[in-house]
Amino acid sequence: xxxxxxxxxxxxxxxxxxxxxxxxxxxxxxxxxxxxxxxxxxxxxxxxxxxxxxxxxxxxxxxxxxxxxxxxxxxxxxxxxxxxxxxxxxxxxxxxxxxxxxxxxxxxxxxxxx
Amino acid sequence: xxxxxxxxxxxxxxxxxxxxxxxxxxxxxxxxxxxxxxxxxxxxxxxxxxxxxxxxxxxxxxxxxxxxxxxxxxxxxxxxxxxxxxxxxxxxxxxxxxxxxxxxxxxxxxxx
Numbered sequence: 001x002x003x004x005x006x007x008x009x010x011x012x013x014x015x016x017x018x019x020x021x022x023x024x025x026x027x028x029x030x031x032x033x034x035x036x037x038x039x040x041x042x043x044x045x046x047x048x049x050x051x052x053x054x055x056x057x058x059x060x061x062x063x064x065x066x067x068x069x070x071x072x073x074x075x076x077x078x079x080x081x082x083x084x085x086x087x088x089x090x091x092x093x094x095x096x097x098x099x100x101x102x103x104x105x106x107x108x109x110x111x112x113x114x
Numbered sequence: 115x116x117x118x119x120x121x122x123x124x125x126x127x128x129x130x131x132x133x134x135x136x137x138x139x140x141x142x143x144x145x146x147x148x149x150x151x152x153x154x155x156x157x158x159x160x161x162x163x164x165x166x167x168x169x170x171x172x173x174x175x176x177x178x179x180x181x182x183x184x185x186x187x188x189x190x191x192x193x194x195x196x197x198x199x200x201x202x203x204x205x206x207x208x209x210x211x212x213x214x215x216x217x218x219x220x221x222x223x224x225x226x
Contacts, residue, residue: 004157031212043158043203043216092157096212102148103212105157 002027002097006106013083013113020079021109023093028073031096033103034066038089046091049076083113117141118206120217127224133191135220137204140185144206148214149178149189152201161202162189194224 003026013019023032032049047068048056055068070076080087093106119138127133135149145166150158164171164178164187171178177190191198204217 006157031210033212042218043205043214045213045215048210048213094157094212096210101211102160102163103214104160105150107155107157110155 002029002095002104004093004095004104004106006093006109008109009107010110011112013111015084015113017083018079018081019083019111020077021091021093023076023078023106025074025095027097029095029097030073031103032070032076033094033096034068034076034078035092035094035105036089037092037108043092046078049078080111083111085113087111088113115140116218117144118204118215118217120202120204120220122220123218124221124223127194127222129196129224129226130193133189133194133198133222133224135189135191135202135204135222137187137189137217138185139187139206141206141208141215142185143208144215146207146211147178147180147187148205148207148211149176150203150205150216151198152203152219158203191222194222196224196226198222199224 005024007022034046035043037043046061049068049070051070067079090108092108094103096103148163149161152158162176180187201219203219205214
């Protein structure tokens with residue numbers, strides 16, 4: 001397993017601003033991912049954070065809106081840019097510790113945009 | 115297009131009885147299926163999984179059944195305990211165990 005620390009755990013932000021969410025893992029992992037859970041909805045994959053290269057985004061998500069960094073095998077950030085109230089969601093980091101093993105999730109960041 | 119569906123938003127069960135949570139999928143490329151449990155203000159916690167080459171996987175009180183021809187899986191919890199009360203998500207993957215497509219979740223309430 002892996003212990004995942006996500007910061008901040010929650011935030012209230014003004015529209016038009018940006019928020020960067022950090023995800024720190026206690027061990028090196030092969031794969032890191034970012035998910036979003038909008039109110040009353042399921043979890044949706046935003047992107048795969050690739051170490052040393054650009055993230056791979058899922059359909060409907062773009063780098064300009066959700067820039068992602070992964071400088072090493074234990075850390076990643078997700079930025080929610082130019083926020084609007086529609087960005088109010090829980091954002092979750094997840095990791096696949098080893099190839100073909102179950103993914104573990106951080107506790108999530110609850111974002112409210114006002 | 116919802117590729118993974120949990121048609122029951124909620125389920126209420128008496129302590130000690132069986133809880134059965136259902137999940138349907140449409141994408142035949144999915145070959146690995148997982149169940150996660152989520153408490154409020156926490157991230158999802160992995161519960162149990164099953165590969166498409168199997169039809170059953172058991173872990174203590176939790177059993178997952180897979181019917182590939184029907185594109186249907188279910189999670190059985192026996193006996194149910196009040197601590198099992200949570201939101202249960204069905205998830206599926208085709209390429210990477212971490213790239214998951216989730217269902218909408220089922221809120222399970224186990225009454226003492």
